[in-house]
Amino acid sequence: MREENRYCTEKILLPWKSEVTLVRSSLAMLFLIILCITAFLSTRLIDSSSIAGNFQQKSILPRIPFYKYTHPAGKKLHRSRTEFRLNCALANVTKTCPTNYYPSKYSSQDFYEKSEAVAQQPQCPEYFRWIHEDLLPWRKTGITPEMVEAAKDKNAAFRLVIVNGTAYVETYKHSFQTRDIFTQWGILQLLRRHPGRLPDLDLIFTCGDRPNIVQEYYPSANAKAPPPIFSYDGDDATFDIVFPDWSFWGWPEINIKPWEPLSKDLKEANERRKWMDREPLAFWKGNPHVSPKRMDLLRCNLSDEHDWNLRIYAQDWHREQKEGFKNSDLASQCKHRYKIYIEGIGWSVSEKYILACDSFTLIVKQHYYDFFTRSLMPLQHYWPIRDDTMCRSIKFAVDWGNSHQQEAQAIGRAASRFIQEELNMKYVYDYMYHLLAEYGKLLTYKPTVPRQAVELCSESMACPAEGLIKKYMMDSFAAGPSGVPPCTMPPPYDPATLRSVLQRKEISIEQVQKWEKQYWKTQR
Numbered sequence: 001m002r003e004e005n006r007y008c009t010e011k012i013l014l015p016w017k018s019e020v021t022l023v024r025s026s027l028a029m030l031f032l033i034i035l036c037i038t039a040f041l042s043t044r045l046i047d048s049s050s051i052a053g054n055f056q057q058k059s060i061l062p063r064i065p066f067y068k069y070t071h072p073a074g075k076k077l078h079r080s081r082t083e084f085r086l087n088c089a090l091a092n093v094t095k096t097c098p099t100n101y102y103p104s105k106y107s108s109q110d111f112y113e114k115s116e117a118v119a120q121q122p123q124c125p126e127y128f129r130w131i132h133e134d135l136l137p138w139r140k141t142g143i144t145p146e147m148v149e150a151a152k153d154k155n156a157a158f159r160l161v162i163v164n165g166t167a168y169v170e171t172y173k174h175s176f177q178t179r180d181i182f183t184q185w186g187i188l189q190l191l192r193r194h195p196g197r198l199p200d201l202d203l204i205f206t207c208g209d210r211p212n213i214v215q216e217y218y219p220s221a222n223a224k225a226p227p228p229i230f231s232y233d234g235d236d237a238t239f240d241i242v243f244p245d246w247s248f249w250g251w252p253e254i255n256i257k258p259w260e261p262l263s264k265d266l267k268e269a270n271e272r273r274k275w276m277d278r279e280p281l282a283f284w285k286g287n288p289h290v291s292p293k294r295m296d297l298l299r300c301n302l303s304d305e306h307d308w309n310l311r312i313y314a315q316d317w318h319r320e321q322k323e324g325f326k327n328s329d330l331a332s333q334c335k336h337r338y339k340i341y342i343e344g345i346g347w348s349v350s351e352k353y354i355l356a357c358d359s360f361t362l363i364v365k366q367h368y369y370d371f372f373t374r375s376l377m378p379l380q381h382y383w384p385i386r387d388d389t390m391c392r393s394i395k396f397a398v399d400w401g402n403s404h405q406q407e408a409q410a411i412g413r414a415a416s417r418f419i420q421e422e423l424n425m426k427y428v429y430d431y432m433y434h435l436l437a438e439y440g441k442l443l444t445y446k447p448t449v450p451r452q453a454v455e456l457c458s459e460s461m462a463c464p465a466e467g468l469i470k471k472y473m474m475d476s477f478a479a480g481p482s483g484v485p486p487c488t489m490p491p492p493y494d495p496a497t498l499r500s501v502l503q504r505k506e507i508s509i510e511q512v513q514k515w516e517k518q519y520w521k522t523q524r
Contacts, residue, residue: 083480088463097457124487125422127375132492141225142444151204151227154212162201168453175207177253182246192478199440202447209346211240233347233368242371247349250472255325258476260425265331270358283336285313290344300391308391309398356419360408378508381415396516430486
């Protein structure tokens, strides 16, 4: 731009030798001035599209290079170089989404050098097979408009409709903190990664801690299918469709980063402190007041009478917030050989952070599951802890680990490897994609935009945001279409295989309980 201005200025100041030359030069000068002004304004307009609100008074999104990707077979795929910055210039003024800025459709030819690469993607992780199980209640009936309308009365937080690649949201009630906001943000990033690949959708979400659709109200003998609702967790007595929770894109209220940068922090923490150099004790830190089970855990802390090999620290989030979260950094908590996971009101988002620590994870008997935990196996990824004799069970687990150090380390590393490799953000987006695509196949109607819904886009969410909300949105922003297609969806479980998986879990848990019983027989 400076070179253009200097070129224009030099042309303007050239001397003229004659009247004719003066006229010609004047016309040329006027033409060049117009060109310079046009170039200047064009450049300013391009620059202004990358400015968002007052976030550090800088471009909110630097140029993000796409990661290199090598196909498992060794073939390098050429990833898309197309990037789309947030267009906040219009969003800040009109509070609307920019039109014709981001593509609503992208063909596979735009992604890859050879289209057959799409069919050669590696198979998705094992936990993707649970998608088929979660959608099983609607396989025969399909999903009708009446079913979706009925889901609104089941503690629904918002309705999200996708029509021709554009998202619209209708809010029903306020969600706790920013759960709904970051759930919607995650879906928008999925649409940016795979524009035009999802069908039209009509989705109802709840943002609570527990599932809602009780199975006993919809017996199999009844032709009536349950209302489809997306939740963060489920259990064996409900029909909720399990969806990745908001924390994968950040939890600003308690200073938890988006999963992609946080998982890297946890991996680096593991490398700094090896398992043998860690405290040979179990560790838990959290809010004990959200469930009776956690209050029971407090009784296992060190006392004058007992040492159950466990150190418990109650987390006061209000105090942490006032003190700048200096004592709640998750990566700094990977310093014990053993870490405990215990549910709160429902399931807890802390499970992935605990499993990623390379520690020998002790999981207190679970009632709820999220989208990936159903593929975790006892004695392979974690050690099961009884909830009726919790203190004794934890002490035995720690003593067993300290006397079987190689086995304990192997279990901890298997869990950490599972989290780092099979729960990276690509697979989180792939899970969302396959779940929504399979759900879309069940719709018996073409979704339409609800009368009270508003268009949703990254600009309408991120541009007016402030503080950590804006920062975490920027840290998890999808700059453009993904250069890699979703992984290949695995087939559903056949009845025999599913039964075998569940039996394997039961046998492993029973084996640990037998060991524990024998251990306490030898103790005073």
